[in-house]
Every structure is written in structure tokens, then in C-alpha cells.
Amino acid sequence: MLRFFAPFIAPVVGALFVLALGCAFFSHRDPTALQPADKYHREPNEVHYSFEGPLGRYDRQQLQRGFQVYKEVCSACHSMRLVAFRDLEEIGFTKPEVKAIAKNWATETPSINPDTGEPATRKPIPSDFIPGPYANETAARAANNNALPPDMSLLAKAREGGPAYIESLVTGYEDVPASLKKEFPDFQVPTGLHFNPYFANLNIAMPPPLTSDGQVTYSDGTVATRKQMATDVSAFLMWAAEPKLENRHRTGIAVVLYLLIATGLVFAAYRNIWAGKKH
């Protein structure tokens, strides 16, 4: 009896799944209306960085300029809690320079009063992580219209498009295009938000951070156009997110070269061992 039915078990189970999916396939769908973001969201600009490609390295001058933009513009709202002042030596600052940067940082490091044990703050030292502008998330939201400025330590790796996305976003603010208004008459940028086609839903809480050329004054003589500042700060953020990129590229070249030679030798050994053996 079972022997007779056995060959039909699989097809019957299969038919059950196929029918369930067939019903789902033909079931009714509510048509979804085209959203403004479906049409007006833009992919990041093409930006070229020195660290791209297998031989890519960071441009120390650019990272220092980017750090300056972070320090003078971004750090007013965005923390960078995973980067320590000591790490800045990697982008070409000397030990005394790092010490001075830490000491003169706009916010202080949380501490306790050594005499009373009361909460207190003190001047940062190079071994400290960079202190953020706000004491906690509540304070950050209170100061920013209930939006939370994301921590910037990993931002360049935590967004689709990476540094090019950041570059595009900070320079991408514009007025709502007339065609969009015409096509979606109901579209309104909510109060306190800003139109930016590079942002996923087109409305971003961050006000335009780079408002004019020359907003920072570069000490190396580079002209601080908005584009230049955006490229520099996005490169700096890539370094902040991936500080070991150069070690990785260097090690990678050596490892791959070694493996190519070793694999060539093993291939020769393999052919040698199999010589005369048809297979």
C-alpha cells in the first residue's frame, strides 16, 4: 500500500506549495502611488579619492583639511566618539600639535571632581576619545528640533555610497524643483526640514552645513570652496571610519603576490605529479 503511494508524496507536497504560491501570485495588489522620492532621489555624485583602488592611500594634507572642517563645522553637532586625539598623529599631526588640539577642544571630557566626587569636566588629553558636543541623546535632540545628529566615527561606512554620498549630501541642498511641485502638488518640505535630493526621503533635518566658500581658512593655501571642503571632510570621515585602510592595502598586495607565486608553484607540482596520468 505504502509502496504504491510513496512516489506520489513528493508531487502532492510540491503541488501544495505551488498552489499556495499560485494563489499569492494571482492575488490582488493595491496599486502603489508613485512617491516623490521614487523619482527625485539622486544617486551620489562621482567623486575621486586618493584612497580608491588597491594601491590607494590617504592624502595626509587632505585629511588634515578635512579634520579642520570637522572641527570648525561638523563637530558643533556631530560627535566622533570612536576616534581618540592620539589617532590624529596618523594623519600627520605631531605629538605637540595633537596635545594642543586636545587641550583647546571646544568641549571638555566628563570627569569627576577629585576632591568631592561630584561630576565635573576637564580638558581633554591625547589619550581621550574626542568628546561630543552633547552630554547625551536627550540633550542632542533638544538642541536639534528633536533630530539626532549621528555620530560620525563610522558614517562613511554606514551609508550606501560611502564618502561620495556624504560629499553629495552636504553640497546637495537646493530649492524644490518646479517639476516636482507640478507633479506632486501636495509635496511640502515639513517645517524645520530641508530639501535635499541625495537624502533617502528628500527631507533632511540637518541645515546646510557648508553655506559659503571660504567658511574655513585652510593653512596650506588650498582655496576652501564648498566643493573642496565637502571632498576634504568626506575623505577625513573615510579615514575616521577605516583608519587601517593603508595597512590593509599594503598587506593585501604582499599577500596576493605571495599567493600568486605559491599557487604557480603548486600548479607546476600538480602538473608534474599528474604527468602521464590521463584523466
Next chain:
Amino acid sequence: MSFPWAEHYAPKNPFMRWMDEKLPLPRLVYNAVGAGYPVPRNLNYFWNFGVLAGAALVIQILTGVILAMHYAANGLVAFDSVEHIMRDVNSGWLIRYAHMNGASFFFIVVYLHIFRGLYYGSYKAPREMVWLLGVVIFLLMMATAFMGYVLPWGQMSYWGAQVITGFFSAIPVVGEPVRQWLLGGFAPDNAALNRFFSLHYLLPFVIAAVIVLHIWSLHIPGSNNPTGVEVKGPQDTLPFHPYYTAKDGFGLGVFLICYSLLLFFAPNALGHPDNYIAANPLSTPAHIVPEWYFWPFYAILRAFTFDFLWVPAKLWGVVAMFSAIALLFFLPWIDRSPIRSARYRPMYRIAFWVLVADVLLLGFIGKSPAVEPYVRIGQFAAAYYFAHFLIIIPLIAWAEKPLPLPNSITESVLGEGSDDAALGHPAA
């Protein structure tokens, strides 16, 4: 447990002879992966992937043990401890990226290994047990990889854990209590993270143990081969060492080159950017997607949107997703065709390549957001997946007229009328 003409272990060195009397471990190795294991002479490069999967497991265990020395399985610090590894531990970035991409490469080689088994009928008698144990390894790998992905405690870690453990809540009546019991709370939290870490450390050793059984059961009938014709005599085989150790050595080199290219030059290419954002139970990502190796199964899960036969769509999805893997356990008995290799099965060969395309399509759908037209395409592709294994394979086995098989492996290598001398054996 081998062919009668297998070479015998005869240690010449006095120490090795002494060792052989006390603990014949070298003998075991010799018979398992040494000259004592005769292997069909006609294996192609697709037979490299078993060894490569073993190598991937070793890489994962070595890098994983080191990572565990620096990682902290606590919801408050887990994310930062991974960044500590990336930034401040000596070569920590290398170990962590090696582990992260090692998981992907483990799945790449295992998928190729599975599809090789499907193409050449390696799951058929007398190798059913090898196949069953292989499916067990695959399930253990999926569990291990899922729990490993939770450990960095990023946004995708957290929400992936939320979605996957949510499967259990689809079980009628007891589902929700079971889910809470498994998680140790109402949502993923410290309790879940800790037990996932514990199990993520345990399961690879269970996998290693099942691999031992997998190889043991393989050595009883011996390896399958591209013709699917069984070994008939000594002229059909070569000793594993040095022939296949050399060939696998070359395969391993190619594998390591591909792995290194990804690891050193695009280590985040297969990851999701959201996992560089610390877990936040109050903010759901726009699209929750698992790691790439789960995409086809995720597509099957999401394809069920209709309460067919009054069973909730969610339950259908979960049952179907598990069935998509569980049906592999029954494959040796579903496919009743006595011919193993697709080389001699014209209809099955076509069905195989359609299945490959279907699984790739399911993968693409699993990655895409759940909007039209992806949902409908996914429903079609998922239906085809089940139809392939449960309907098309039995039908082909019944209807197909196989091509003539070669009389032996040797004949397929040399053509008809071959003899031993032509194979390069010295005339004995």
C-alpha cells in the same frame, strides 16, 4: 572501508612504527586523506570544494578564537568592542575582516559543493548518508552564521535577530512563548546576545564533528565521479596522495587568492552599511535584509502572502522556508532515476541549469525590497523551486531516456578498448 587495492600503511621510521602500535593516528590520516584512499582518476575541479569548505572552517575557527579574546558579548559594549578590534588591537582589522569574509567564502564553496552533488547525482545510493550529513552541516552552518552576524550588535544584527527569531512566533498557540523562551526576553537583548555568542562558539566544533562523519561515510563507497559510473578496478583510481593533495593544493591557492582580493580590497562589499550603526531597538531600518547567503531563502519566506487553506501566510512562509532545505533530506528517494551524472541525463541537465538560474533569481529577489514587481517574480521563482525538487525531478526520472553510459571510468577517460598500460601504469 576501502577498495582492496588501496595502498597499505607501512611505516619505516621506528618512531612511526612505535606510534602506530600505541595510537594509529597517522594510519587513520593515511587511510582518510593519504595514499591509502583510492579516488576515481577522472575527478574535475568541482571536486575541490569539499576540501575548500574544510579549509574555510579552519580559517573561521582560527580567526574566531582570536576574535573571542577581544570581543565582549554584552549589549552595552559589543558594538564598541568590535570597533576596538578594528582600531586598537594589533592586526585586529585583519582578523575581523578575515572572519567576516571567511563566512561568505565558506558559503560560496559550500554552495558550489552542493550544486556539484546535485549535478553529478552524488546524493544517490550508495552515498545517501554522505548527502544527509552534508545537509545537516549546511543547517548547522546557517545557524552559526546567523548567530555570528548578530554578535557585532549593529542595526542589521539586531533587526535580523528580531526577524529570524520571529519565525518561531508563527507556530500556532505556543509560538510566542517559545520565541520569548529562546530569546530570554520580549525582544533581542543581552540574554539573547550572550546565548548567541555561546552557541556561535560551540556550533563550529559540532560542524567539525559532523564533517568527520561526512568523510567517514564517504569513504565507505568512495568518491563519486563525473561519469557517475562506479569504480570497477584499480585502473579506475589513483591514490588521494599525492594526486589529489596536489590538485586540492592548487585549488586551495586559487581559493585563497580570491578570498584575499575581497578581504584586502573590498572587505565590506558583501556586508550591509547599516551594520556599522549600533543596534537601536527604537529605530527600524528601511529594509531589513539578511546576509547574501540567506537571500534565496528569505525570498521564499516573503513569497507567501496569501492565507492559503486558512493557514496564515506567515506560517506558510516559515514552513516553506524550512521545507526548502528539509526537502534536500528526501532528495535521494525523490529522484528515482538510477543514473547519477547529469552528463547522461539530457532532461535533468536542462532542469539543473534552470534551477541554478531560479536560485540566483530568488537571491536577487531576497535582496530587493518587498515591492512590485519583485514580489510577483519571487512568488513565481519560489513556486518553481518547489516544483523542481518535488514535481519535475520525479517526472524526469520517469520520462527521461538516459544516454548510454561508459562501461567504466577508464573507458570514459581513454575511449573504448583501453587497457591498463595506456593509463601510465608500469606493466607489472
